[in-house]
Every structure is written in structure tokens, then in C-alpha cells.
Amino acid sequence: MLFGRRKDVAKRRWRLSAKLLIASSVATVIGFSAICASVMLDMRHGEEELARQTLENLASSIDSEISRNVELYDLSLRAVASSMLLPEIKQVSAPIRHLILFDHAATAKHFGAIQVFDAEGRLIVDASTLDPVPENRADEEYFTVHREAPDTGLFLSRPMLHRGAYAIVLSRRITSADGKFLGVVAGSIRFSYFHDLFARLRLGADDIITVYRRDGTVIMRTPFDLDVIGHNLSQVPGMTQVLGEPSGSYSRPSVVDGVTRLFVWRSSSSPLIVQVGKPWTSILNLWRTEATRIAGIMAALIAFVLGVTLFLAREIGRRARAEERLEELATTDPLTGLKNRRKFDTEIDLEWRRAARSGTPVALLMIDADHFKSYNDTWGHQAGDQVLVGIAICISDSVRRAGDCAARFGGEEFALLLPGLSNVEAFRMAETVRLKVAHWSEDPVSTVSIGVASMIPAASLDWSDLIAAADKALYAAKANGRNQSVLASLPQLALVA
Structure with a gap:
């Protein structure tokens, strides 16, 4: 029984070791x-920050480009508006007036010709011709705004x-000079300017x-969508x-195509705001590739670590079982299956020390088969071995506590250690x-004689005394x-039938 307890302890130890190995590997x-x-x-986060910085730089570059051209064109408008206030401007010929008004006007293939309209909205001067075709723009937004709001300054119309x-x-x-409305000077920037500007940029397929x-109001967009322009x-x-x-940034699905993008905008002192958007799928494409690879x-x-761990855990189990088997062979009597003399000496020393610490008794039964030598000589060793095995079974069946230790002490003699x-x-x-x-056998040879002793360990005693x-x-x-059975009494023996 004690061997069974030791075996359970050994199993728990290797299981604990295997679990510890698995837990360590999992951790x-x-x-x-x-x-x-x-x-x-x-x-x-690095990819996101890099994309944000890249978009900020792109938005800033586009904003600077547009702002510079708007400012240059605005300077031309200012110059024309100032020149129209000169008293002599109405008295000079048309060619001279063109030279005076449009000498400093910005000219480029994407800029429309500057026009001057009087207070009634009639075209009076056109930079593209000395003889402008009569037209009236009194109903246009850019005319009514200036007529009704004197402090408007530079006004950009809807597309x-x-x-x-x-x-x-x-x-x-x-x-x-007295604040009276005299008219409007107007020019235009064609969509081709923005198309040309955006065409020079290297944009992704879904960048906007x-x-x-x-x-x-949306002035321009790329990819170009006329249904969105002007909304x-x-x-x-x-x-x-x-x-x-x-300036700033935010992330949300686009109202146009529903694609979630990182949007970054930049707004200088110009009347326009530039916003750049890049889809997250494009921003995180490289990161996803690396993440997938890693x-x-x-x-x-x-998988390798867990596989090796399970393999090692299995090997630990095998080794533990092998050690248990070796321990069993080293501590078990091969004939009776009880503990051998060496294991018994270890157990009695352990229990004696434990009892000495706790002040509890330790009992010992010395059991000997009666008439065994004569029976062995008469019926042979095999019959004698069967008797010993039967006695061992009877002893084992009588033991109920885990701490008890039944052992073959030597020859036909057995020992039963009973702590407590x-x-x-x-x-x-x-x-x-x-x-x-x-009761196991009615043969007189199958009887046993038993010596019984119980002691509380003391400093003057040793387990050999027991x-x-x-x-x-x-x-x-x-x-x-x-x-x-005879019970030993110290210092004299009291015989009890």
C-alpha cells in the first residue's frame, strides 16, 4: 500500500514537471x-504616421501652388481695379487703356482673360479684345456678391x-473713393489648371x-467627377x-465611394482648402504583408515549440514511468510483491523520525511462518514459495492505511510497520x-507466529530497539x-495468547 502511495507521488511529480514544462512553453x-x-x-503606428506626414506634405505643396497662383491672379485683379479709378482712363484710346489696365496682368494658358463690368453689369473692358461683344453679368453670383457686400474682397465663384x-x-x-459701387473686375481659372497640376503628382489608384x-463647396476633385463638383x-x-x-486629419468613409480613408487637409490664407485622402488599404498594404509574413x-x-514541448512532456512521462519501474524493482520483493528489506529499513527510519517529532507511537509486527523449513524440505521450494505468497497476500489484505508498510524481512519472516x-x-x-x-488454509504449516511491539520514540531509543x-x-x-500473537512490554515481555 505504501508503495502505491509512493507511486502516486512519483506520478504526480512527473505530471507536475510535464505541466510545468507545458505551462512554461505556453507562457x-x-x-x-x-x-x-x-x-x-x-x-x-509608424506606417500611419508616415502616411499622415506624406499626405500633409502633399496637401501643403498643393495648397502652396494653388495659393501662389490665386495670389498672382488676384494682384492682376487689384491692379485693374485700381487703374479703373484713374480719371484719365476714360479719356484715352482703347489700345492705351489696355496697356494701362493689363500691363501687369497675369497671363497663362489656364487663366481666363480679365473683364471689367460696370455698376449695371455690362461688360466694358475685355483683356482679350479691343472690341468686346456686349454682355451683361448682373445676375451672376460673382457680380451680385460684390454689389451687395462691399467688404467681400476677393471672391471665388462656384464652378x-x-x-x-x-x-x-x-x-x-x-x-x-466715396465708397460707391462702380462695378466688378473678374477673371477665371480653368479646370485645366487643376487637371494639369494633379497630373504631375504620383497618386494611388484610390487616392483623392x-x-x-x-x-x-467642392471646387475641384481628382478623380474628376462632374456630379460632385459644385456641391x-x-x-x-x-x-x-x-x-x-x-490643418488636421481624420478617418472616415468617403461620401462619394464609401471607401474609408485617412483625410488630411491644409488651409493657408487663400480662399481655398486642399484636402488629400488615402485609403487605409493602401496605407497598410506593406504593413499587412509584413504582418502576414511575421x-x-x-x-x-x-507550432514547433508546442510540438517539442509535447514531445518532451511525453518523454518526461516515459522517463518517470521507467524510474517508477526501476524503483519498484529495487524496493519490491520479486516473490511476494511486498517491500524488500532495504525499502523497509528506509521506511522505518522515516516513520521513526516523524513519530519522534510528533510524539506518536510506532508499532511493528514481526511475522514468521510456522514449520516452514520442514514443509519446504518435504514439499519442495515451489510449494514453500506458494505458502510465502499466500501469507503475503493475507498481510496485504489486512493493511488499510496508506502509511502502513508490509515487507518481506527475510526468508519466511515478514514485517508490518504500523505508524501511530x-x-x-x-x-x-x-x-x-x-x-x-x-482461514486461508487449514494446513498447520500455513499458520504464523507474530511478535508485536509499539514504542514512542525517545532520545535513548532507536528504531532498531523496536x-x-x-x-x-x-x-x-x-x-x-x-x-x-505476543505483545512485547518494555522492559519485560508480557505474553498474550
Whole structure:
């Protein structure tokens, strides 16, 4: 029984070792996975920040380009508006007037000719011709705004078809010295300017660039979509921030195609706002590739580590079972299956020390087969071995506690160590064993004599004294006629039938 307990302890030890190995491997895998995940998140944040900086630089570059050209064109409008206030301008000939008005006017293939309209909206001067065709623009937005709001300054119209081409009209009010409205000077920037500007940029397939007016009206967009141009998007989520702050970024699905993008905008002192958007799929494409590659490597490593761990755990189990088997062979009597003398000496020393610490008794039964030598000589060794095996079975069947140790002491002699039992309790156990052996076979040879001793360890005593006392009681039982139990009393032996 004690061997079974030791075996269970050994099993628990190797299982604990295997579990500890598995737990350590799992913890290591989790740790490396956490580090890898942290690195991947840092890489993702780095990609996001790099994309944001790139888009900021792109938006700033486009904004600077547009602002510079708008400013140059506005200088021409200012010059014309100022020159129209000269008293002599009405008295000179048309060619001279053109030289005076448009000498400093900005000229480029994407800029429309500057026109001057009087207070009634009639065209009076056209930079493209000395003899302009009569037309009236009193109903146009860029005219009515200046007529009704003197402090408008430079005004950019909604995208419109102007003089045969899609363009935005830039205009300024002509005001007399006394504040009277005298007319409007207007020019245009054609859509071709923005197409040419955006064509020089290296954009992704789903990248978008949008130029807004300060009220949220879309002036230009790439990819070009005429259905979007001219629409006011001030009520779209996120546009309040775009229209209210000089720069920033946000992420949300586009109202045009539903693709989620990172949007970055830049707004200088010009009346236009430039917004650049890049889809997250494009921003994180390289990161996803790297993440997939690293995840694949990590998965392979995890599978390898777990595989090796399970293999080692299995080997630990095999080794533990082999050690248990070796221990069993080294501590078990091969004939009876009980503990051998060496294991018994180890157990009695252990229990004696434990009892000395706790102040509890240790009992010992010394059991000897009666008339065994004569039976062995008469019936042979095999028959004698069967008797010994039967006695061992009877002893084992009588033992119920895990701490008890039954052993073959030598030859036909057995020992039963009973920690914690008093004299009376040990004697009862001895009688149980004796009667069980007697009932096992009616042959007189199958009876046993038992010596019983119980001691509380003291400084002057040793476990060998317990063995000597039980052994003396055994000899007394044999001298008294065999097939009986004798209880040893210290210092004298009390014989109990």
C-alpha cells in the first residue's frame, strides 16, 4: 500500500514537471507573441504616421501652388481695379487703356482673360479684345456678391461654365473713393489648371484630392467627377473641423465611394482648402504583408515549440514511468510483491523520525511462518514459495492505511510497520493477520507466529530497539507453541495468547 502511495507521488511529480514544462512553453509563446504583437502595432503606428506626414506634405505643396497662383491672379485683379479709378482712363484710346489696365496682368494658358463690368453689369473692358461683344453679368453670383457686400474682397465663384470652359471666376469690387459701387473686375481659372497640376503628382489608384471653397463647396476633385463638383459638403461629418481649422486629419468613409480613408487637409490664407485622402488599404498594404509574413513565421515557431514541448512532456512521462519501474524493482520483493528489506529499513527510519517529532507511537509486527523449513524440505521450494505468497497476500489484505508498510524481512519472516498505533491497536492488527492466514488454509504449516511491539520514540531509543522488541516477542510466540500473537512490554515481555 505504501508503495502505491509512493507511486502516486512519483506520478504526480512527473505530471507536475510535464505541466510545468507545458505551462512554461505556453507562457514563453504568449510572451513572444505579445512582444511580436507590440512590434507589429508599433510598425502599424509608424506606417500611419508616415502616411499622415506624406499626405500633409502633399496637401501643403498643393495648397502652396494653388495659393501662389490665386495670389498672382488676384494682384492682376487689384491692379485693374485700381487703374479703373484713374480719371484719365476714360479719356484715352482703347489700345492705351489696355496697356494701362493689363500691363501687369497675369497671363497663362489656364487663366481666363480679365473683364471689367460696370455698376449695371455690362461688360466694358475685355483683356482679350479691343472690341468686346456686349454682355451683361448682373445676375451672376460673382457680380451680385460684390454689389451687395462691399467688404467681400476677393471672391471665388462656384464652378461654372464660363466663356466656353469650366472654370472658377475670381472677382473683385471696384469701389470709388466715396465708397460707391462702380462695378466688378473678374477673371477665371480653368479646370485645366487643376487637371494639369494633379497630373504631375504620383497618386494611388484610390487616392483623392479635393479643393474646397471656404463654405464647403467642392471646387475641384481628382478623380474628376462632374456630379460632385459644385456641391456643398459643409454638412458632411468631419467637414466642420476641416472648415474651421487650418490643418488636421481624420478617418472616415468617403461620401462619394464609401471607401474609408485617412483625410488630411491644409488651409493657408487663400480662399481655398486642399484636402488629400488615402485609403487605409493602401496605407497598410506593406504593413499587412509584413504582418502576414511575421505571423506565419510566429505560427511556425509556435507550432514547433508546442510540438517539442509535447514531445518532451511525453518523454518526461516515459522517463518517470521507467524510474517508477526501476524503483519498484529495487524496493519490491520479486516473490511476494511486498517491500524488500532495504525499502523497509528506509521506511522505518522515516516513520521513526516523524513519530519522534510528533510524539506518536510506532508499532511493528514481526511475522514468521510456522514449520516452514520442514514443509519446504518435504514439499519442495515451489510449494514453500506458494505458502510465502499466500501469507503475503493475507498481510496485504489486512493493511488499510496508506502509511502502513508490509515487507518481506527475510526468508519466511515478514514485517508490518504500523505508524501511530498503540500496543492494543497493533495487537488487534496482529490477530487479524494471524486469523486471516489460518482461514486461508487449514494446513498447520500455513499458520504464523507474530511478535508485536509499539514504542514512542525517545532520545535513548532507536528504531532498531523496536525491531529487537518485536523480534523477542516473536520468539516468545514460537516458544509458546506457535500460531499466536505476543505483545512485547518494555522492559519485560508480557505474553498474550
